[in-house]
Amino acid sequence: MPRQQLLKQFRNFHDASTSILNMMSQFIHVNTLFIAKNDQNTNQIVKVLNHDEQLLEEGEENPYEKTFCKLAVDHRDTLLIPDIRLDERSKNLDVTKRLQGGSFIGVPIDFTDGTNYGTICGLDLRPQQFTEEHVHMFETMASLLSYVLELDRANRQIQQLSVPIVPVVDGVAVLPLLGDIEETRAQHILETILQESYRLSLSHLVIDVSGTKRLNEQSIQYLVSYAQTLRLLGISAVLTGIKQDLALSAIQSNISFKDITIRKDLPQALAHIGLTFSKTE
Template identity: 50%
Template sequence: MTNPYFIGENVKTFRNFDEAADNILRMMSQFIEINTLFIAKNDERTNQIMKAVNRDDVLVDEGKASPFEETLCKVSVDAGRQVVIIPDLKQSNLTMSLNVTEELGGGSFVGIPIYYENGENYGTICGLDTHPFEFSKEHVELFETMASLLTYVLELDEAYQQIQTLSAPFVPITKGIAILPVIGVISEERAEHIILLALTKSQELSLEYLIIDLSGISQINQFVVASLLRIVKLLELVGVTPILTGFHPQTAMKAIDVGEDLQNIQTEANLERALNKIGVVLEKRKM
């Protein structure tokens, strides 16, 4: 007998807010047959469509930005934390004079703001149609629930970005020298983040040397080693000399497994030795 609660490989995972938002809209479209569902981000000046799902007519394009004052999203934000329903855009005092109403030729709208946990507005999640649409109590509850869920996802995404930064902090030491401690598990996404950080900061600070400390890496495999060696090669291409520290024996063995030669890579046992090698001496202050 099959266990009805076993989901297995059908479990969906999302890497960031954008992926979660896209899937939320597509799931909502299965329960509400309105032509367009979209999520917009606004800063009280500009309203940008982040994600959109259109059925028959393309009413909203992803990436499009418009003056906030002229959008239906402003109507939603002005109403606060409640769902705004406008069955007929041409008959409502809130929307009849908007350019978007004229462009659509009328229709219907539903929307609710999305907030961060601190109460700051992120944007809105909305539904739009060029025809009158009858919104049920279930539709209202769906929008309320998804707005709350997106708040939670926003906070998770922000926390994840902070963790990414903390797990690869860039530490300038002196002119031309910095340290990049790498901590935790390196995934494909983290590897790309670390590579971008190393290259960007190296150029910004005009580095001559970048010491990459590996002692905080919790898992070593062929992918991790290949990513580290890629960072080394890219740094050398932009004129920065990388020095690896905390290079455990198992890391070297994995490097051999992926067919890489470590002879041309500068390595030291620890940070102090790496700094001494390039002429930086640590002195203890006498109390």
């Protein structure tokens, strides 16, 4: 299947990881297929697919220096170890002693700038000779995952640009929201609010939704949760820019706006905080 068709099935790296391991398992007879990431100190299993024996668990962490994954990253190419007890690189590792033998194949997953994310690997309790088909499959999937990583990185950058928090004066900022507020973006908005509120030492945040074309019940709930979260942090939130049709949607949603300050437009919201602006001739 062409790469572009595969990519249409994936919403993000998490989805890609799950689908790729499931697909590989249909063609490659290796007990455990897994994807791991590292920060040069810790190696974490991001996704794993075990068959007969549960060799690894999702979320499992180990010192990076003592893993097969580090060997694969250092190798910089497809690492093939037909028998982990006999290979000089792996025979003294604790994991080899724990497994008491087996085989390993691993390929680095890199960003386009050359920095390493982690590895895609296969691990089995039986020694075995890996074929060219194994190598081709792992290298192709590593390349695909690298591409998905770059798409995820680009999407995060776009999201960051689409959630600008604009300081007005010390302690006061405005968050102008544009477009729809769906689940993934809603979580990013919350993270940005929390990070920027701390960084700017905010006491007041005006959330302006005048650029939002539609609000369904879920997106309205997100707005309410932002205001409630800020209040718990001692930050006053003011919602503004709610149009007539959006107000009607809010009423029909039966969501409580108790203790949430709402003003018609940005000047009124700032005036509520105690800020007024006059035109200069």
